[in-house]
Amino acid sequence: MKSISILLSILILSIISTSTLFSQDSIFKDISPDELEIILLGEQSHGDGAVFDKKFEMVKELHENYGYNLLVFESGMYDNFKANELYQNKQENIKIFNQSVGWLYTTTKVFQELLNYLEKHPEMKILGFDSQESNLFEEYFLDDFKTLCSKNRIEVSNETYMEIEKTMVARDFEKYAFNKKDSTELYNRINAVIEKLDQIPKNDIKTKVIVQTFKSVFSDLDFGLKSLQKEKIAIQNPRDEQMAENLIFIKETFPNEKIMGWGASYHFADKLNQFEYTLETESFIKKQIAIIDSIQGDSHTSAEEEIAQIKELKYAVPMGQILKEKYGSKLFSLAFTSYEGLYYDFSVQQIIPILQPPFKSIESDFKKKSFKSDLYVLDDIPHQFYSSALGYLPLSANWENIFDGIYYIENMYPPEYIDYSDKTTEITNYNKTDNITGFIFDNDTSTPINYVDVYYSNLNSSTVSNSKGQFSIPRKESSKEYLVFSAIGYESDSVHISSIKSENNIRLKKSKDDIVLNEVVVSAARVELSAEEIIKKARENIEMNYVQTPYNQSFNYKVITYSTKDSVIKGEEAVIETYNKKGINGSVRPENNIYAEIHHLRTNTDIYDKKNTLNGIGSLWVVLNRDIILSKTNVLYRSGSYDLQKDGVLNYEGQKVYKINFSNNSPGSYSTGYGYPAPIASSGSIYISSETFAVLKYKHDIERAEYETKKTKNLVKQNHSIVQTYKNVHGKYFFNLLDVSTNTKVFSPKHEYLYSIFYKNNLVSNDIETNAVKTIKRPLTELKQDYKKQLTDSYWNDKPMDFSMDTDSINTKS
Incomplete structure (x- = not known):
């Protein structure tokens, strides 16, 4: 029996002699693209920058020279x-x-x-x-x-x-x-x-x-x-x-x-089931998993699962096989491979090095013979050899039965991603100002009042009190300005800016006009509306109540994580300016219309810098998906999935507000926005103005089904809480607060409690601009991409870092 090395030598000679290097002015040499109907351009992992660059060249040549x-x-x-x-x-x-x-x-x-x-x-x-x-x-x-x-x-x-x-x-x-x-x-x-x-x-x-x-x-x-x-x-x-x-x-x-065609090489393959699983392949799988473990931890699939998936290729029928049967020689399928370098692995969101291919592989042979990057046609080569054309994992196969050609790129590199450092907006320079701070209490009970709107009477600047009734807002010097304090169920109060102190205790009185029972009539002139009718009117009045033109809104955004496993609190906060190009209306993908830039950022740990860019404040797009008006996956738009009940009429800034309680009769991602594992229960309350039918406040609690982790087989249970308030700014409503919390409990496979992780996302409005609107180019989902945190930022000098968390209120073991 001939050795693999001899077969590889024959293979190389065959490639060179039959269809290797043709005219140097064409990427495709003499494969005659004009005689083909379909050319499928594969890729190893979706994170192959050199392949992307080469495929763009191919697209241009196929279009300009061959009419594709x-x-x-x-x-x-x-x-x-x-x-x-x-x-x-x-x-x-x-x-x-x-x-x-x-x-x-x-x-x-x-x-x-x-x-x-x-x-x-x-x-x-x-x-x-x-x-x-x-x-x-x-x-x-x-x-x-x-x-x-x-x-x-x-x-x-x-x-x-x-x-x-x-x-x-x-x-x-x-x-x-x-x-x-x-x-x-x-x-x-x-x-x-x-x-x-x-x-x-x-x-x-x-x-x-x-x-x-x-x-x-x-x-x-x-x-x-x-x-x-x-x-x-x-x-x-x-x-x-x-x-x-x-x-x-x-x-x-x-x-x-x-x-x-532009896609994964796997999908473009033909007769992939003819590969041979070997111990060499298994060894590479284990090495790859070890590399990923050292970078990512154990949250990904195990070596055993990867091995099982590779063995299942024996039953694979990729789309390329179906297309080849139909189009035959009119279709050309091209794979790519590399000897060395780096690629971006989307499964773990990390840059991963390519393992050196086996000695008995086409990549090693190309490297040994100093072959340059080029297209090699695999026709009439009846020999089996290793190639890493699928996910940088060497498989042994008769590759001429799987692809029509292989494009060899000696050194791979990750894709170059968009750099948003050339911003349309200017980062505002910080001018030191005093902050007005304090606490807001119930006048009768002296208990703190959370989620109180705190805003200037004639400006767009505002904030919201936290769970302890504490607030902080930059001082605006003006002889005409009042600072207003408003909460549903309380009488509003206002203090002239000239008489307010740096530290304040504000006491609000319960409203005497609240109707705690379900009233049949709000006023003599009004006919009673059902909970369903009120929700419907709120939905129908969105375009009237909320701005429908582009606007800017800046926020303070804070992300905190606490784990009982190590009792460590991790925090990141930023000042972020957003640009919403279509205004406030329901969408299943609200992040597609929102762009943003970070103005200031600080953190108490480098954990978020080491993780992918969607961690920490990079998760803002996820949080905005919980907005009751922007996102459609909630009780306002999917009210048919909820049982609704009126629960009285309350006072807010002199107007009557309907309180409607809701309970989900069909919990799922359709009605809550939370996907697998599916929610098993959700309920809450929504507060709607009786005059404008604008949503003023929204609270929602979601419980999700327990699931098992892939590697440790631990059991995980999650509960989510959403709190949101909206405020009126010159006749249109904008949200003032969006607070999203997640409590995750982890149990052993025997259901013994191990630890809890608590996540808190707190987004509070600063300023709103609807006239001199600035366009921002950076998509919200790319908020942290290529952002370089300043080592020193004077903006934070007079602002104590507060990543504290009320750990006593976290329900862990139950």
């Missing part, structure tokens, strides 16, 4: 169709594709260069083939679907629409997985809709796309349900099958266009 006009990403099919529609109709600029393609690509500089290129080449289109939809699908699909049904006289009940929104759009379907009756009824409803959709004429592209998307997303729902039911499914075969169908659909919809 469709660039189809591994991202939502409808997402990208909608982005094209919004862009072509001039409702959005080219940046809308940042919401359709997916952040793992769109946060890179090369993708922004790609968008600039597309803007200059309008004959090109970005499309998507994935069945897993995202931002624009969640925002627009249901309305487009309802319009299509109405236009074609397809009758769909409100209940069915709600189930479609809940399961297919919001992906809240856990309860269906374990209830045969409900899941059967769901499938029957959706299949009945599909039968009707199949009967309508498909005379335009939008109709075709909506119908195909409905079927595609239903297949993804089916995949998700079966996964929850622990049904044995090989790898991602159902997803790959649907992605293949989607790409075929795109090709048939645009029959005269050539396609460039």
Whole structure:
């Protein structure tokens, strides 16, 4: 039997002799792209910067020299169709594709260069083939679907629409997985809709796309349900099958266009099940896990799980295999590989070094022979060898049966991400001012009053008292200004700025006008409204009550973590300026319309600097997803999932305020915004003005199901608490406080209490600007990306660091 090294030598000679280096002025040499219909450009891990750069070069060459006009990403099919529609109709600029393609690509500089290129080449289109939809699908699909049904006289009940929104759009379907009756009824409803959709004429592209998307997303729902039911499914075969169908659909919809596919090499592979699992591969898996353990800890999958997943490749049917069977020699599938370097691993959100490939690998042989980075065609090579073309893990296989070619890049580097240091906004210089501080008490009981609005009578500057009734606000010198103190259920008080002290004790009296019983009439002229009607009016009056134009709002944002395991409190706080480009209205992805910059930041530990940028104040976008007006996943928009009950009428600044208690009758991500593990209970109260029907205050407590950690098998239980207040600023309402807390209890596999972790996110408004609005370019989700914390910042000089936490109030063991 010939040795592997001899086979590799034959392999290299074969590659060089048959199809190696052709003309140096073309990336593709003589593979004749003009004779192909589809070229699939793979990547090892989605975090391969050198691959991204090279693929951008390939896209330009394929377009300019060979007439390839469709660039189809591994991202939502409808997402990208909608982005094209919004862009072509001039409702959005080219940046809308940042919401359709997916952040793992769109946060890179090369993708922004790609968008600039597309803007200059309008004959090109970005499309998507994935069945897993995202931002624009969640925002627009249901309305487009309802319009299509109405236009074609397809009758769909409100209940069915709600189930479609809940399961297919919001992906809240856990309860269906374990209830045969409900899941059967769901499938029957959706299949009945599909039968009707199949009967309508498909005379335009939008109709075709909506119908195909409905079927595609239903297949993804089916995949998700079966996964929850622990049904044995090989790898991602159902997803790959649907992605293949989607790409075929795109090709048939645009029959005269050539396609460039951009996605993971795994999905573009053919006959991947022919690989051989070896001890060499297993050794590399264990080495990779050890590296990740040293960086990340034990929160990721174990070596045993990784090994099991790799062995399952024996049953894999990637989309590339399906497409190859259909298009044959008209399709060219290209993988990439590297000998050394670094890549960004999204599973652990860290830069990871590439392990040196085995001696008996194509990468090692290329390195040994000093081959340069280039494209090598794998035709008619009947030999088995190692390659790390899939996730930098060496697999032994006849690779010519899996890919048509391999592009070798000797040294890999992570993607270069967008640098927002060139800001549109100027960081404001801090001018030292005195702060007005103090405590606010109940006049009769002397107990502290929390969440009291503290604001200037004629300015937009404000704050909110904390859980101890304590407040602090910069002093504004003005002969006309009053500092106002307001809380629901109390009579407001105001103090002229000239007579207020640096330290103050404010006492508020309970309102005598509060109606503690459920009154049938608020005034003689008003007819009683039910809780449901009040919630509906609050929803209908959003555009009237809340600003619908761009605005700036600055906040103090504080994040605190406390663990009973080590009794250490970790804190980070910042002054942040935001830009909301569309105003205040409901969205399933409010962060897409909000941009922000950090003005000042401090921390009591470097823990947040060592972790990924979504930790600490980088989580602001998550917190704003809990906003009752901005986000749709709450009682205001999903009131059908709640039982509502009026609980009296209270006084607030001279107006009557309805208090409505709510209890979730169908807890899940659809109605609470918290996904897997699903909430099992949620309840709270909402306070609504009887005059404007604006939401003034919102409290919500959510309990989630217990889940098991992957590696330690510990049991984890979480409870969340949301508190929010809104205030009127010159006739429009803006939120003043958003406080989101999480209490996490950890138990052993035998359910013995181990420790608790308490997270607190506190966001308080500073100033609001609706006239001279400044545009900010940095997306909210990239708030901490490339931010360099100042070692000394005079802004904090007169502000004591307070990351204290009321640990006595934390319920741990129960």
